[in-house]
Amino acid sequence: MFRMKQAVTLCVALVLGLGCLTSGHARAQDKWVVYDGYDGPGKGKHIVFVTGDEEYRSEEAMPLMGKILAKHHGFKCTVLFAVNEETGEIDPETLDNIPGLEALETADLMVLFTRFRELPDEQMKYIIDYTDSGRPIIGLRTATHAFMYRKNRDSQYAKYGRGTDEFEGGYGRQVLGETWVDHHGDHGSESTRGLIAEGMEDHPLVRGCEDVWAASDVYTVRKLHGDSKPVIMGQVLQTMEPDSPPNTDKELMPVAWIKSYTGAKGKKARVFTTTMAAAPDLVSEGLRRLLVNACYWCMGMEDQISGGAKVDIVGEFKPTFFGFGTFKKGVMPAEHKM
Numbered sequence: 001m002f003r004m005k006q007a008v009t010l011c012v013a014l015v016l017g018l019g020c021l022t023s024g025h026a027r028a029q030d031k032w033v034v035y036d037g038y039d040g041p042g043k044g045k046h047i048v049f050v051t052g053d054e055e056y057r058s059e060e061a062m063p064l065m066g067k068i069l070a071k072h073h074g075f076k077c078t079v080l081f082a083v084n085e086e087t088g089e090i091d092p093e094t095l096d097n098i099p100g101l102e103a104l105e106t107a108d109l110m111v112l113f114t115r116f117r118e119l120p121d122e123q124m125k126y127i128i129d130y131t132d133s134g135r136p137i138i139g140l141r142t143a144t145h146a147f148m149y150r151k152n153r154d155s156q157y158a159k160y161g162r163g164t165d166e167f168e169g170g171y172g173r174q175v176l177g178e179t180w181v182d183h184h185g186d187h188g189s190e191s192t193r194g195l196i197a198e199g200m201e202d203h204p205l206v207r208g209c210e211d212v213w214a215a216s217d218v219y220t221v222r223k224l225h226g227d228s229k230p231v232i233m234g235q236v237l238q239t240m241e242p243d244s245p246p247n248t249d250k251e252l253m254p255v256a257w258i259k260s261y262t263g264a265k266g267k268k269a270r271v272f273t274t275t276m277a278a279a280p281d282l283v284s285e286g287l288r289r290l291l292v293n294a295c296y297w298c299m300g301m302e303d304q305i306s307g308g309a310k311v312d313i314v315g316e317f318k319p320t321f322f323g324f325g326t327f328k329k330g331v332m333p334a335e336h337k338m
Contacts, residue, residue: 005234006303007074012136015278021306025323029086030332030333030334031081031083031088031099031100031333032078032079032080032081032099032100032103032333033063033066033078033079033080033234033330033333033334033336033337034077034078034337035066035067035069035070035071035076035077035078035079036070036074036076037069037070037074037075037076037077038070038071038072038074039074039182040072040073040074040075041073041074041296041301041304042069042073042074042075042076042301043074045074045075045076045109045299046076046077046078046103046106046107046108046109047066047069047075047076047077047078047079047107047108047109047110047111047295048077048078048080048103048104048107048109048110048111049062049065049066049077049078049079049111049113050080050098050101050104050110050111050112050113050114050127051079051080051081051082051092051098051113051114051140052081052082052092052094052095052098052113052114052115052117052327053113053114053115053288053321054093054115054116054194054216054324054325054327054334055115055142055144055324056113056115056141056142056216056277056279056322057278057279057280057319057320057322057326057327058092058114058140058141058142058278058279058320059082059090059092059114059327059331060279060320061113061140061277061278061279061281061282061319062079062111062113063079063336064282064313064314064317065077065111065282065288065291065292066078066079066290066315067315067338068281068288068310068312069224069295069316070338071314071338072297072309072310072312072314073292073309073310075295076101078103078107079333079336080100080101080103081097081098081333081335082094082095082097082100082117083097083098083099084097084285085097088333089329089330089331089332090327090331090332091301091327092329092331093329095116095117096117096118096119096122097119097123098114098118098119098258099123099217100118100122101123101126101127102126104126104127104129104130105126105129105130107130108135108299109135109136109137109138109295109298109299109336110127110130110131110135110136110137110138111137111138111140111295112127112137112138112139112140112143112146112176112316113139113140113141113142113143113277114142114143114146114147115142115143115145115146116142116145116146116147116148117146117147117148118147118149118150118151118152118155119147120217121143121152121155121156121157124147124155124157124160125157126158126241129176131171131175131261131263131269132263132264132265133263133265133267133269134262134263134265134266134267134268134269134270135219136269136270136271136272136298136299136300137175137176137261137269137271138270138271138272138273138291138294138295138296138298139172139175139176139177139268139271139272139274140273140274140276140277140278141271141274141275141277141278143171143172144172144173144178144179144219144273144275145162145170145172145179145180146160146170146171146172146176147160147161147162147170147171147311148161148162148163149161150184152243153254154195160187162179162180165166169225173225174225174261175271175298176259176271176273177224177225177226177228177257177259177263177271177273178221178223178225178228178273180219181219181220181221181222182219182220183217183218183219183220184217184218184219184220184221184234184236184250184253185217185218185234185237185247185250186217187217187235188217188240188322188323189237189239189240190217190218190236190239190242190247191213191214191215191216191217191237191239191240191241191242191244192213192214192215192216192217192218192234192235192237192238192239192243192255192276193212193213193234193235193237193246194212194213194214194233194234194235194244194255194256194276194286194287194290194317195212195232195234195235195310196209196210196231196232196233197229197230197231197232197233197254198321200229200230200231203231204259204293204296204297204299204302204303204305205231205290205294205302206231206232206290206293207280207289207293207305207306207307207309207310208286208289208293208306208307209217209232209286209287209289209290210285210286211284211286212232212276212282212284212286212287212290213242213283213284213286213287214234214255214276214277214281214282214284214287215240215278215281215283215321215322216275216276216278216280217236218234218235218236218250218253218255218275218279219253219255219275220253221253221254221255221275224254224257224259225259226252226259226261226324227259227260228257228258228259229257229258229259230254230256230257231254231256231257231258231272232254232255232256232274232290233252233253233254233255234252234253234254234255234256234275234276235252236250237334241322242284245327255274255275255276256272256274256275256276256290257272257273257274258270258271258272258273258274258314259273260299264275270297270298270299270300271298272294272298273300274290274291274294277291277321278322279319279320280319280320280321280322282317283317283319285311287312289309289311292307292309292311293305293309296309314338315338
């Protein structure tokens with residue numbers, strides 16, 4: 001009888017142990033979301049979206065783009081979030097935790113949409129290793145000031161923060177082409193019309209992008225770094241409506257450009273950056289198409305860019321307007337599953 005009780009106790013312990021392992025695995029996986037690619041030109045390619053900004057709702061915008069690229073174009077898309085370690089909820093105000101960055105090891109493209117993150121070295125390493133690998137990069141809106149080191153200034157990665165002397169302009173200027181300077185349009189009251197830059201009318205990036213609009217304002221971009229070339233110029237509009245007349249007192253500024261970046265491994269990467277792409281900006285079909293085209297171009301697939309790339313919204317999309325403290329509380333990453 002004693003031996004039987006021992007056996008039963010052991011079996012129960014094993015079952016409980018396996019249950020803990022399984023639930024622990026599930027909890028780890030639930031910190032991000034993966035959209036497996038359907039059929040399409042992107043089949044076999046992996047895009048990793050790194051989100052985490054307090055203002056422009058990257059945590060809403062990038063799941064939408066991941067769904068579009070997976071369902072309509074065949075790319076496998078992984079979307080990573082800033083996560084509160086205690087609750088497991090998406091929390092853009094958590095500046096030091098983006099779980100799942102190891103997905104970058106198998107990525108064919110990184111899409112970065114962060115703002116002033118100060119990640120621990122073991123997480124930041126994945127981003128910088130990817131950047132140095134020569135694989136392509138897309139930077140969106142606040143990625144121009146993606147990192148900021150206030151606490152751990154002795155980190156080997158602190159130079160990638162904004163305002164450093166060692167890596168002038170930080171990750172934004174050196175890798176993406178510009179860092180944060182200022183608002184050119186009046187923030188929250190003057191929206192943006194995107195106009196194809198002179199000489200770029202035949203570039204594959206702008207096919208089907210004749211009508212680009214963004215609710216977010218034009219950033220000040222005076223001098224792009226390195227071999228950057230403007231693709232879209234931002235015209236400041238008088239109001240937040242897409243059909244608003246322009247504010248002719250304000251000059252055009254680049255709002256999307258391309259460049260190259262050569263990292264530590266010596267391989268040149270294609271880079272696309274836009275200061276648009278806040279969640280409410282993505283109601284613009286032209287902007288969604290520009291972002292899809294950018295993914296193709298960055299991965300050297302420009303011969304498959306058509307003027308009518310499908311960018312229909314997948315599922316329900318009711319973007320939260322940008323602003324500090326406006327993010328939806330209590331949302332778990334798994335809620336973004338397709």
